[in-house]
Amino acid sequence: MEPPRGFFASLWSFICFLPYFIGLLILGFIKGIILCPLICLLMSVGNSAVTLGLWPVHLCYTYYCILSTKQLGPVLKLVLCPLVLVLLVFWPIIAVLGSILGGAAYGFFSPMLATFQAVGEGKTNQFFHCIYDGTWDTVKRSFTVVRDFLDMCYYSYFSIMDDLRVQGLSAGKYYEIRLLYVPGALIAGVLGFMVDMIVISIIAICKSPYMLFKGWHRLFHDCVGREGPFLETICVPFAGLAILLWPLAVAGALLGSMVSSIILGFYAAVVVYQESSFWLGLCYIAASLSIYDEYSNDVLDMSEGSCFPRPKYRKNAASVTSSRAASFSRLQSFKRTTSFSGRIVELRSLELVDALLKECQRYGEIMVSEGIITLKDIEDAKSYKDSGKIISIGLPAYCIFQGLLRSAKANSAGILLSDNVTEITSTNRPKDAVFDWFFNPLVIIKEQIKAENLSEAEELYLGKLVLLSGDPERLKKSDIGAPPESELRRAELDGLARRLQGITRSISRYPTFRRRFDTSMKMVVEELAKKNGESSISSGPQTVPRSKSLFVRMFSQKSSRTRTSKHGSDLEAGSVVERDVEII
Secondary structure (H helix, E strand, C coil): CCCCCCHHHHHHHHHHHHHHHHHHHHHHHHHHHHHHHHHHHHHHHHHHHHHHHHHHHHHHHHHHHHHHCCCECHHHHHHHHHHHHHHHHHHHHHHHHHHHHHHHHHHHHHHHHHHHHCCCCCCCCHHHHHHHCCCHHHHHHHHHHHHHHHHHHHHHHHHHHHHHHHCCCECCECECCCHHHHHHHHHHHHHHHHHHHHHHHHHHHHHHHHHHHHHHHHHHHHHHHCCHHHCCHHHHHHHHHHHHHHHHHHHHHHHHHHHHHHHHHHHHHHHHHHHCCHHHHHHHHHHHHHHHHHHHHHHCCCCCCCCCCCCCCCCCHHHHHHHHHHHHHHHHHHHHHCCCCCCCCCCCHHHHHHHHHHHHHHHHHHHHHHCCCCHHHHHHHHCCCHHHHHHHHHHHHHHHHHHHHHHHHCCCCCEECCCCCCEECCCCCCCCHHHHHHHHHHHHHHHHHHHHCCCHHHHHHHHHHHHHCCCHHHHHHCCCCCCCCCHHHHHHHHHHHHHHHHHHHHHHCCHHHHHHHHHHHHHHHHHHHHHCCCCCCCCCCCCCCCCCCHHHHHHCCCCCCCCCCCCHHHHHHHHCCCCCCCCC
């Protein structure tokens, strides 16, 4: 909807909208006041129970992994032990307080947000949804938050610590700390904290009035003209509150500057230790003032530059700058070569997760029906056993590998999804830093697969290697086909499989993925039980009776116990039931 143009038209539109907005705001406020205590109680009790219940296990297992890992040297282990103890002591306090504050904020603002969403364009029965939306669904989502927090504290934590414990030496050397430079680093850190805390606080105080009046001017201008945050109905209450609470936002920015000065100041200790020079640490203390001043000028749209000097505090600053420039040029080149046909639609992270889970469900049904994956594997994955890594890690890694292989064959600039239409590129990818951690490495692996020019036998071998690498015993017993004759070629394929397994393991540590993946695997078991007329499925090592499919020929080419069928495409297109993943 286009906002009205002209001062009087904008003013009249604002006056007409004001009673409508106030009514919705009062209704959302009442719903928030009613639900806030309940949601706060549910989330704080649930998250606190998880935190306190697992804290003894976290304490013991953290020290066990630190002391038993080969990646850390003895002196570094000795230094880490007391530091880790401090973190573990404060962790329950932070988790409990964060749960209380987060539950209160979520219980209050979620019903208010849902109230304004209920009157959006295209909504039917708006009066009912204004009252109902944001009530029961907020309660259900609070349980989902507790479930995700449990996955983070249980599955993700142990997965990260297992990697620390199991992984060997990096380049044949372990990480060690140089005690000779520790005293100088501590002194530089204390000096940096003292200087930056005082000077940055003064700079922030001087710039606070400018931030206050400039923010008010912009918000009032958008309010009268129904532009910016006031254009969408759902954003109006928060934009209106921003006008009233803008002084608090300025005070929060001032407090944030003071807190950031602590981090900036203590980073001088890192510079001294990395560069083995106390003088460069002092240079960083002076440069950090200029860094903050320039950054704050950019945020407030003030004149560029800074009145503070910015000396060099790195010995190899030129090489670092050149490498960053080269990386930036490669990124710009990649963006320029990306092309689209048709309208550009920005994708969301949840859409991509759902697409991956649909692939996991499809391949999971085929593999279980063929006996490649047993029901015991699924049950082990639910109970977080090591033998369940074929399901929790191998299956998603195999689906990602198939997507990268499909993209390489189609000469895609990004990653092509299973519908052979939707393409993820640097233009339409989700705009968040977390997605970039996975998207950029996957694009690199896709280019490596393309450069390898794999044969059909090598594709089958690499796919089986990606699927079964999480269980070395199963990998030895399974017939994955003849490896390439060249040792170099075999090492390249092994490296690709390890990288895909590592990226998938990192993706699986996010609690939302774990919950959705469990739901997807549950649907696989239920669908297979329904197809075979079983009322229930036991957790034993049994398999569902095999059905003929193209996947047998594709996945077990040399196995004597599998049979090739001419009707594989019928199973893949007809008998495999693809259902949408239920989002709680």
